[in-house]
Amino acid sequence: MTTTAPTLDLPTRVSVSDALSQTMTLAWRATMKMRRNFEQLFDVTIQPLLFTAMFAYIFGGAISGDVSSYLPIIIPGLIGQTVLTACVATGVQLREDMDKGVFDRFKVLPIARIAPLAGPMVADLIRYLIASVLTFATGFAMGYRPGGGILGVTGAVALAVIAGWSLAWIFTWFGIIGRSAQGVQGISLMVMFPLTFLSNAFVPTDTMPNWLQTFADLNPVSHVISAIRELANNGHLGAETGWALLGCAALVAIFAPLSLRTFNAKM
Amino acid sequence: MKPPRSHRETGGPHARSMTPPTNVPATDAPAVSARALVKQFGDQRAVDGVDLEIRRGEVFGVLGPNGAGKTTVLKMLATMLPIDGGTAEVFGHDVRREPHLVRQLIGVTGQDASVDENLTATENLWLFARLLGMGRNDARARSMTLLEQFDLTEAASKPISAFSGGMRRRLDLAVSLLTRPPLIFLDEPTTGLDPRTRGQMWDTIRELVVDGCTVLLTTQYLDEADQLADRIAVIDHGRKVAQGTADELKSSVGRSTLQVQLNDPDDLAITAEIAQRMVGEAALSPEARRVNIPLRSTDQSIEVLVALRDRGVSIDSVTVQKPSLDEVFLALTGHDTHPSGADASDEAADPTDLMETTR
Structure with a gap:
C-alpha cells in the first residue's frame, strides 16, 4: 500500500531542545529514585567517610611518616577511588533499569532514543559531586588543610565530577551489554580495582616494579588524581590537569560511541 | 507539540467519560495494515507471515495460546521490536521508516505494568506527560483527570509497590492515554486480574472505542475476545490460522x-x-x-x-x-492451549498463565 499524503502535521524527528528537556525529565526521575532508595547513595556517603579514616590511619604512618602529611596524598586518591565506585553503580543501575517494564514504555514513546541513557548520567553528576565534597570534608575534619584554598578545591571537585562522568561511560557500556545486574557488577569490579590500585591513588608509583609503574603512569585515573592533588594542594592548574582531561576525552571518545551504538540497537 | 487542551477535560459532569483521541490522521488508511510480518528469534520463526488489517474504530482481538507470537506481532507494530520481514503501516505510516511518527499515534499497555516502581501514581503520570511534551500545567491537569477517571485519586500519592495488580494495570492504561492516541495496543490487558477487576477493565476498553479509539488487544481468553472484539484473528505457531467475528469462529468449531x-x-x-x-x-x-x-x-x-x-x-x-477454550483452540490449531514450540521469548516466561484454571 502506498502512503497517501498525511494531513496531520506531526514531527518526524525529535528536536534538540525536546531531547534536552526529555533528558532533564529523566534525570529528575533518577534523582527521585535516589531519594527513595537512600541505600543507593551509601557508596558516595558512607564509603568516603569510612575509607578516608581507614586509609589515612592505616597507611599514613607507613607511607608518609604520619597521618597529617599523608592526607594531601590520600584525600585526592580517595576521591578518585570513590568516584570510580560511583561510576560502577551508574552501569549496574542502568542494567537494572533496562530490565524493568518501564523501559519498554520508554521504547515506545516519541522521545529521543538517547534520553533514557543520558538522563541517569546527568543525575549521577550529583553522586560524583557528593562523593568528592564529602571526601574533602572528611579530610578537613581530620586536619587536612588544602594549600590550594577554596578556588583550588572547587577546581579539584569540578575535575572529579568531569572525570566521574567520563569514566562512567566504561561502566555504562558494561551496563548495556551485560545480561544481568550481578554480571555487570562483577565485570565492573574487575576493571575498577586495577584502575584504582594500579594508580598513584595510595602510594607513589616509583615504589612499584617497572612494568607496573608504566601502567600506573599511563592510567588516566593517575592523571586525574595528580591533577586533583595539584589543584587542591597547590592551586596549580597545570600540565597534569591537561593530561587528565585528555585521558577523560579519550575514554569518552572510545566508550560513548560504543555505548550509544549498542544502546540504540536495544532501544 | 500538542494542541492546547480545553477546560472541559479537567473535571465536571463528564469526568467519567473519555475524551476523543487527538492526532487522528485524516487519511483514509486503515488503523493498521500489516503484510506478511516475520520475526526471527535465532533459528526460530516467532512470527511467520502474518497479515492484519484493522479498521478504524474497531476492537481487534489477537487470540492465541501462550507463545503463539501474539505479543511479538504487537511489539513489531508498536515499534518495540524490529520487523524482520514484511511491511506494517499505522494510519498509512510505515512502521519501519517512520517510527517516531507512529509512536505519536499509539498508546501501548503491556503484560507487565510499564510504570516506574519508584514513583507514585501522580509522579508517573507527570513523568510521562512531560516526556510527551506537555507543559507543566497541562501535565498536571491531565494527570488529575486521568487519576479520577481511573479511580486512582485516593491512591495517587502512594508508591506503586503498594498497588494491587488491577490498580497497576489501570495506571498503566492511564499513562497510555495521556495524549489520547487514536490507536491503543493492549497486550493481555486482563491476564492475572481477578474477575471483578477484569470486568472493570472490559468496561474501560469499551469506553475507549465509544470515544473513537481503535484498539488492538491480544488475549488467551476466548470469552475476552468474545466480549470485546469486533473481529478476531487466531494466531498459532506464528501464523494466522483463522479470522472472523466471535460468532463465526465459534460456529466454525461447533x-x-x-x-x-x-x-x-x-x-x-x-x-x-x-x-x-x-x-x-x-x-x-x-x-x-x-x-x-x-x-x-x-x-x-x-x-x-x-x-x-x-x-x-x-x-x-x-x-x-x-466447547471449552481448549476445544476451540484444538479445533482451530490442532493442539491444546499449552505453550507451543514456537515460544516468543517475551511470552514464554509469563507466570500468570491462567489457562490451567479456566479449563
Whole structure:
C-alpha cells in the first residue's frame, strides 16, 4: 500500500531542545529514585567517610611518616577511588533499569532514543559531586588543610565530577551489554580495582616494579588524581590537569560511541 | 507539540467519560495494515507471515495460546521490536521508516505494568506527560483527570509497590492515554486480574472505542475476545490460522456437544444413525456405551433426544457440554492451549498463565 499524503502535521524527528528537556525529565526521575532508595547513595556517603579514616590511619604512618602529611596524598586518591565506585553503580543501575517494564514504555514513546541513557548520567553528576565534597570534608575534619584554598578545591571537585562522568561511560557500556545486574557488577569490579590500585591513588608509583609503574603512569585515573592533588594542594592548574582531561576525552571518545551504538540497537 | 487542551477535560459532569483521541490522521488508511510480518528469534520463526488489517474504530482481538507470537506481532507494530520481514503501516505510516511518527499515534499497555516502581501514581503520570511534551500545567491537569477517571485519586500519592495488580494495570492504561492516541495496543490487558477487576477493565476498553479509539488487544481468553472484539484473528505457531467475528469462529468449531450414555450397547448403531441424519456426525465410544454428538446449538439437544425416544432408545445419562477454550483452540490449531514450540521469548516466561484454571 502506498502512503497517501498525511494531513496531520506531526514531527518526524525529535528536536534538540525536546531531547534536552526529555533528558532533564529523566534525570529528575533518577534523582527521585535516589531519594527513595537512600541505600543507593551509601557508596558516595558512607564509603568516603569510612575509607578516608581507614586509609589515612592505616597507611599514613607507613607511607608518609604520619597521618597529617599523608592526607594531601590520600584525600585526592580517595576521591578518585570513590568516584570510580560511583561510576560502577551508574552501569549496574542502568542494567537494572533496562530490565524493568518501564523501559519498554520508554521504547515506545516519541522521545529521543538517547534520553533514557543520558538522563541517569546527568543525575549521577550529583553522586560524583557528593562523593568528592564529602571526601574533602572528611579530610578537613581530620586536619587536612588544602594549600590550594577554596578556588583550588572547587577546581579539584569540578575535575572529579568531569572525570566521574567520563569514566562512567566504561561502566555504562558494561551496563548495556551485560545480561544481568550481578554480571555487570562483577565485570565492573574487575576493571575498577586495577584502575584504582594500579594508580598513584595510595602510594607513589616509583615504589612499584617497572612494568607496573608504566601502567600506573599511563592510567588516566593517575592523571586525574595528580591533577586533583595539584589543584587542591597547590592551586596549580597545570600540565597534569591537561593530561587528565585528555585521558577523560579519550575514554569518552572510545566508550560513548560504543555505548550509544549498542544502546540504540536495544532501544 | 500538542494542541492546547480545553477546560472541559479537567473535571465536571463528564469526568467519567473519555475524551476523543487527538492526532487522528485524516487519511483514509486503515488503523493498521500489516503484510506478511516475520520475526526471527535465532533459528526460530516467532512470527511467520502474518497479515492484519484493522479498521478504524474497531476492537481487534489477537487470540492465541501462550507463545503463539501474539505479543511479538504487537511489539513489531508498536515499534518495540524490529520487523524482520514484511511491511506494517499505522494510519498509512510505515512502521519501519517512520517510527517516531507512529509512536505519536499509539498508546501501548503491556503484560507487565510499564510504570516506574519508584514513583507514585501522580509522579508517573507527570513523568510521562512531560516526556510527551506537555507543559507543566497541562501535565498536571491531565494527570488529575486521568487519576479520577481511573479511580486512582485516593491512591495517587502512594508508591506503586503498594498497588494491587488491577490498580497497576489501570495506571498503566492511564499513562497510555495521556495524549489520547487514536490507536491503543493492549497486550493481555486482563491476564492475572481477578474477575471483578477484569470486568472493570472490559468496561474501560469499551469506553475507549465509544470515544473513537481503535484498539488492538491480544488475549488467551476466548470469552475476552468474545466480549470485546469486533473481529478476531487466531494466531498459532506464528501464523494466522483463522479470522472472523466471535460468532463465526465459534460456529466454525461447533457450539456444544451432547453426550449420551446408553443402557443397551445394541442401541449404539441406531443412535449414530440418528445423529448422522440430524447433525451430520457422531463419535462413538462402544466400550463405554457412549455417543458424542456435536450440536449447532444447545437447543438442538432436545430434538436429538426426542428422536432417540421415538426410536425407543433407552438412556442412562445425558450431558450437554459447551466447547471449552481448549476445544476451540484444538479445533482451530490442532493442539491444546499449552505453550507451543514456537515460544516468543517475551511470552514464554509469563507466570500468570491462567489457562490451567479456566479449563
